[in-house]
Amino acid sequence: MDKIDILGVLVDHVTMEEAVGRVKGFLEEEKSHVIFTPNSEIIMAAYQDASFCHVLNSADMVIADGIGVVYASRILGAPLPERVAGFDLSSQLIKEAGEGAYSLYFFGGKPGVAEQAVEKLKVQYPHLRVAGCSDGYFDEEKEKKIIAEIKDAKPDILFVCLGAPKQEKWIATHREEVGARVLLGVGGSLDVWAGVTERAPESYQKAGLEWLYRLQKQPSRFFRMLALPKFGLTVLFKGKRVKKG
Numbered sequence: 001m002d003k004i005d006i007l008g009v010l011v012d013h014v015t016m017e018e019a020v021g022r023v024k025g026f027l028e029e030e031k032s033h034v035i036f037t038p039n040s041e042i043i044m045a046a047y048q049d050a051s052f053c054h055v056l057n058s059a060d061m062v063i064a065d066g067i068g069v070v071y072a073s074r075i076l077g078a079p080l081p082e083r084v085a086g087f088d089l090s091s092q093l094i095k096e097a098g099e100g101a102y103s104l105y106f107f108g109g110k111p112g113v114a115e116q117a118v119e120k121l122k123v124q125y126p127h128l129r130v131a132g133c134s135d136g137y138f139d140e141e142k143e144k145k146i147i148a149e150i151k152d153a154k155p156d157i158l159f160v161c162l163g164a165p166k167q168e169k170w171i172a173t174h175r176e177e178v179g180a181r182v183l184l185g186v187g188g189s190l191d192v193w194a195g196v197t198e199r200a201p202e203s204y205q206k207a208g209l210e211w212l213y214r215l216q217k218q219p220s221r222f223f224r225m226l227a228l229p230k231f232g233l234t235v236l237f238k239g240k241r242v243k244k245g
Contacts, residue, residue: 006073008057020096023089034059036061036168036185038062038164040068040072043069046165055172066083075235086189089186090189103130106133107146108190109196113196114135114161114190115133117194118130118133120195147177157183158180161186161188
């Protein structure tokens with residue numbers, strides 16, 4: 001499939017429907033598959049860190065989580081068909097798994113958040129098969145126990161919600177060890193599923209202004225948001241074009 005090179009990160013040219021279809025295909029195979037969901041901020045970090053860029057490009061599918069990534073593809077003359085947010089893809093996969101077709105493991109968040117998310121999702125999908133869950137606070141010893149638990153649980157899909165770049169590096173290191181067929185790095189999705197954090201209203205989503213909603217809710221994010229104009233200017237002056245593969 002076509003990919004577009006955005007500051008060195010190879011983003012798949014897929015719609016949401018195509019992304020879900022590819023994941024279903026991955027689930028039919030007896031090996032691990034990785035999906036990363038970078039936004040502008042993450043791609044900018046990868047542009048400044050070659051090792052992190054290599055990690056992102058090791059994935060089986062990289063989707064445009066942020067609207068800024070879609071805008072960048074337009075600047076580069078190879079427009080992505082749409083934004084494919086990690087939260088939306090993950091939620092669609094949970095819906096697909098709602099009748100027990102796939103087993104899921106939730107990893108990340110503060111203590112108790114994963115359990116709260118599972119509880120709420122099971123109300124929505126009573127037949128959801130949850131192989132297990134664990135919070136994202138761990139030392140080396142606890143990490144070994146988490147890995148062993150995931151390996152024993154044999155989930156079809158592992159949602160890793162540790163935040164970037166920690167989740168991507170963790171997945172790249174342990175993808176074969178844990179044995180899940182599909183591993184997704186989806187940041188703060190657990191907080192939304194648990195009801196701890198509200199997602200931006202649909203009007204903000206459609207307008208590509210989720211970043212503004214988050215900034216209004218968390219003004220402390222202001223300095224992080226400065227990466228967005230920097231990203232746009234860097235793409236404009238140093239961006240590359242389409243790659244095949």
